[in-house]
Amino acid sequence: MPIYSLLSELDRKVILFTHEKRQRDKKPIPNGALNEEFRAFIVTEGEYILWELEKRKLTEAEVVAHAWLVTSANNISLVFDFKKNNQLSVSSLFDDEHCIGVWQLEHGILKVCFEYHGHSYDINIIANNNRSIHSALQIIDNESAELLKVAPISDPKNGKALID
Numbered sequence: 001m002p003i004y005s006l007l008s009e010l011d012r013k014v015i016l017f018t019h020e021k022r023q024r025d026k027k028p029i030p031n032g033a034l035n036e037e038f039r040a041f042i043v044t045e046g047e048y049i050l051w052e053l054e055k056r057k058l059t060e061a062e063v064v065a066h067a068w069l070v071t072s073a074n075n076i077s078l079v080f081d082f083k084k085n086n087q088l089s090v091s092s093l094f095d096d097e098h099c100i101g102v103w104q105l106e107h108g109i110l111k112v113c114f115e116y117h118g119h120s121y122d123i124n125i126i127a128n129n130n131r132s133i134h135s136a137l138q139i140i141d142n143e144s145a146e147l148l149k150v151a152p153i154s155d156p157k158n159g160k161a162l163i164d
Contacts, residue, residue, distance in 0.1 A: 009109065012124050014042050016137040017027070017051050019147040056129045057108020060084075066152045070123075072138065073147060080112070080150075090114050125150050 002044040006014070010112075042048050068080040076091035082103055091098040101114025110125040125148075136148035 001122055008105065009124075010043065010099060012137050013052070013126070014048075015145055015148065016124070016126065016135055017042065017048055019137070019145070020135055021051055025052060054129050055135075056127045058105060058110050058125070058127045058134075059108075062127075062152075063105065063110060065105070068150055069153045070136070070148055070150050072149075077118075079153070088112060090116060123148065 063082045064084050068082070070080055071075065071077045074083045078131045079087040079091050079093055081091075081122065085090070086102055086104055088101040088103045090101055091099060097117075099114055101112060103110060103112045105111070106158045108127070110127075112121070114121050114125040120141050122139040122142070123136050125134055132152055136150050137145055138148045139145050
């Protein structure tokens, strides 16, 4: 099993690409998928290059402008509220449960960390160029990874979110 906390930004992008474009059957990333030969092959492949061109950098102004809906293939839906001081408020969409986390932007990738329901979450959000539904790689307890979708939601004080 990969040690997710040791993954580079490129490794995380390759996993996200693999989840989005290659493994539509939701199988976990195979143990050998992160070896140097596999990574070198993927990042020079045309499909990966086109996928990366669809992505863009997020800005701090965009991140804190409104709340964000985060959903997984397992239908777990959370709302993220990013504060200017790099604090994060995480709440369940369906009940009053909530927790606090932290966030930071690194090279336009939004990195989020928090603990929720006894699990540790490390999420990397990469913005989409063509629409405002973004992709994210979620690592749970440093043991498993899954694909998330993230979208800005309207907030009356900040106006309408640009959801396609």
